[in-house]
Amino acid sequence: MLDQDPAFCGVEVDSCSGCLNYEFNLCAAVNKKIALTRNLEENASGLQSIVHTVPSRRPICHAKEWSDFVTIVCEGWAASSIALPDGRRQIHSILLPGDVVLSTGPFNPVFGHTVEAITDVVYRRYKRSELEALIFGHPDLFKRLTGMWSEAWLQANQLALSLGRRTAHERIAGFILMLANSLARRGMMLGDTMEFPLRLKHIADATGLTPVHVSKVQTELQRAGLVKIKDRSITIFDREELRRIAGPH
Amino acid sequence: MLDQDPAFCGVEVDSCSGCLNYEFNLCAAVNKKIALTRNLEENASGLQSIVHTVPSRRPICHAKEWSDFVTIVCEGWAASSIALPDGRRQIHSILLPGDVVLSTGPFNPVFGHTVEAITDVVYRRYKRSELEALIFGHPDLFKRLTGMWSEAWLQANQLALSLGRRTAHERIAGFILMLANSLARRGMMLGDTMEFPLRLKHIADATGLTPVHVSKVQTELQRAGLVKIKDRSITIFDREELRRIAGPH
């Protein structure tokens, strides 16, 4: 879906309303607020955003970058990670269309993170100061953001639980199911098939394993007839069994 | 220090001003705001809190509990964790005096977490609704909270990095150093010695290892003369070398 129409969101400033994920997250809320302030004849051209496009494998935000902007993914897949100087790194979130890049968070930027495009990515940047001003005036928008924070914190802790206490099989099965859920919520599943542009290295860095081992577990899952990974997409045949392998939640 | 005067914070409602950690975190800010609102003759008896005491090894907040209260630790050590039904669990933060129990977060409670007393613990509960009201009126207090969230998120991600990518030695050395820093900021270090009330199981659940393995690594660190663990306290002899073992940051 992404590849079929990479320019779907377009490049004009307020083309989000046409975006498939418009309703998904912050974008909708923000734009509706813009509409509201317009009606009120105040701050008419208030919240501007600039659309950027980045080819796959390129960084979107760098670890040291001090950012005055809040970034939201419009199109494509990206990975947010922390890296050690010796090259080890841990991906802590896969960013999909509609996701706010939390390290460029609406209230405070969080340093030390790197965001890298997995596929070609289209993203949008809001000026933090403007977004902040908007948020303070609108309690529901605010609620949405604090809710986002709590959820992100919970997810981070659950990732820690996985990395600390789950086996490779559990982690990988769980990772696939998590992606399937995220994509389903976005209407990006075609039946039981979804895009799967991740390299082994991505999965390895997200699950705390090595690419080699990820490959072995994946072929096991495939030989057992649970999934089929091919041509940068994955089909889930036996979701029930996959859930069983992913272990308790 | 904790054991010497467990009732240091007292049990009256606004005894925090005498607390060693009063200036450390939210308490100070909250209480100053109370003072401010008093001066303004509004909401005079606004923010009430109730002090609770819990003996070691007892739960403070349960996983399923819906909480209308925000909890702050006044005295003692506690652990916040997520558990799997089969008993595996991951501790994601050690809570020390002055720490806000983030799963009872100021804006939203976060479910699925368990908070357990390690030592005897004294904590204080604020009604969320009251705290929330207070926060909205006071931007600096608000800034403080969003800053807390960002920091907590960063820490969670760094924990994930450790669990996913660091060796047992790195994790344990890093864990000890982290505690030393936290305690130092609170003025709870006596030279290079600090309280260390954690059981092997706690350290294991915080580092994603088994108690047996933690024991082996600890005795290695001790034999190498880097630290000495004895009588529920730990002394750091060679912080430099410990940092080297903890690996890059």
Added chain:
DNA sequence: CGGGCAATTGAAATACATCAAGGCGTGTGG
């Protein structure tokens, strides 16, 4: 056609877990 990344596969190495036994401190009941 060749060169370079990505994935697969097998063999060997290793870090950590599991199992099991013993010791030490602490509380408890006789």
Added chain:
DNA sequence: CCACACGCCTTGATGTATTTCAATTGCCCG
């Protein structure tokens, strides 16, 4: 006061999940 049980820690022996190393293949792209 002693005997005893119990929880916690230590230590060694063994087991295993995952890593590391290495060789091979396929594929994309010039």
